[in-house]
Amino acid sequence: MVDGDKSTPAPAWLLDGPGAILQLIRREPEGLTKLDIAHRTGISRTAVSQRVDTLLGLGLLEVRSTAVFGRGRPAERFGLARGRRVILVADTGATGMRVAACDATGEVLGEELLDIDITTGPIEVLTVMDHGFQRQMRAHGRTPADVIGIGIDVPGPVAHDTGRVVSPPIMTGWHEYDIPAAFRKRYGCSVIVEKDTNAMVLGEHVRALPDVENMVFVKIGTGIGTGLLIRGELYRGTDGAAGDIGHVSLTGRDDDGPLCRCGNRGCVEAYAGGWALARDLTEAGYAASSVSDVVNAVRGGNRTALSLVRHAGTILGTAISDIVNMLNPAVVVVGGQLAALDDILLATAREAIYHRSLPLATRNLRIVPSALPDPGVHGLARLVADTVFHPAAVDRMLLAPKDGD
Ligand SMILES: [Zn+2]
Structure with a gap:
């Protein structure tokens, strides 16, 4: 994943070292005072001062604001230095x-x-x-x-x-x-x-749902995929392949269902992906080559396109319910180009998710469209x-x- 850093990783960093302190400060958009840091970490104020001076010396911290409390000395709030970086x-x-x-x-x-x-x-x-x-x-x-x-x-x-x-x-x-x-x-x-x-x-978590630690992002564009956040951390699986619901089999058979781009038959994506909807719309006599063609057809009142998208919502909901049953997330966020049709797509997907998931898994579940244009x-x-x-x-x-x- 990471390139450009070929040095041997250091052993565990110091729990009370400058790196750990910078990590704490980075999480606070308003910055922290030295006293805040001492309180949060239990590190002595002298040691906090030394660490902060070190980080200032490295150009990693900047003073965000200065506040005066009562008659005491003004307290500087430190934040990550932006500079030209x-x-x-x-x-x-x-x-x-x-x-x-x-x-x-x-x-x-x-x-x-x-x-x-x-x-x-x-x-x-x-x-x-x-x-x-x-x-x-x-x-x-x-x-x-x-x-x-x-x-x-x-x-x-x-x-x-x-x-x-x-x-x-x-x-x-x-x-x-x-x-x-x-x-x-x-x-x-x-x-x-x-x-x-x-x-x-991760972007949805950072910018829109910072308090939600267990969530799933379902992207519905040309293809279908998911990102999993568990306990506030990305879950990639052993090799990075986790969360690929687009190629979950709906038919349970290799010789049944429409052909998928992966070479198998009957995948979720082969029914409900943007490319599959464009294919079906074209077969029904309305030329469509992309997701935006499908979106435009629905918005233009094309009844075939509308019914295809409704059906896709049901298929998606069925696939998502498997994830809900398995991971019990607090929020399922739906994004991607087809999510522009969330009023239609999410309505049918929701129905399928609630129908197929365990009641305990949906008790606190929220299913929402992405809150950001650029998660x-x-x-x-x-x-x-x-x-x-x-x-x-x-x-x-x-x-x-x-x-x-
Ligand atoms: Zn497939």
């Missing part, structure tokens, strides 16, 4: 890509939407991506030297340890392609590659920042402050 992210779908520049805290400085076709392969798509990165840097007066990390998500399975895409059903030509290497030379920083739905569930962007920015400012990485900077590791 920039995180570049690219949230990549089958037909569109959102490129953004974020500051070190994950705030979006600017973003743009680009049309792509993922099947044109990595060289073409990554070139479009890098041009987007360069435009964003120019727009915000940054250079490659200011880039502390890059986060990229893709609509396909990613091997968590290498950041490479593995046998992606829709990403023609991307199998085992070394995406981080494409950016290593120009930027020389960590490059994180993640499955799109993982970035989305992937926020999730990627958080993933990059978590890597760059990991306590162990920060403590290592102390050993080699000039290189910044």
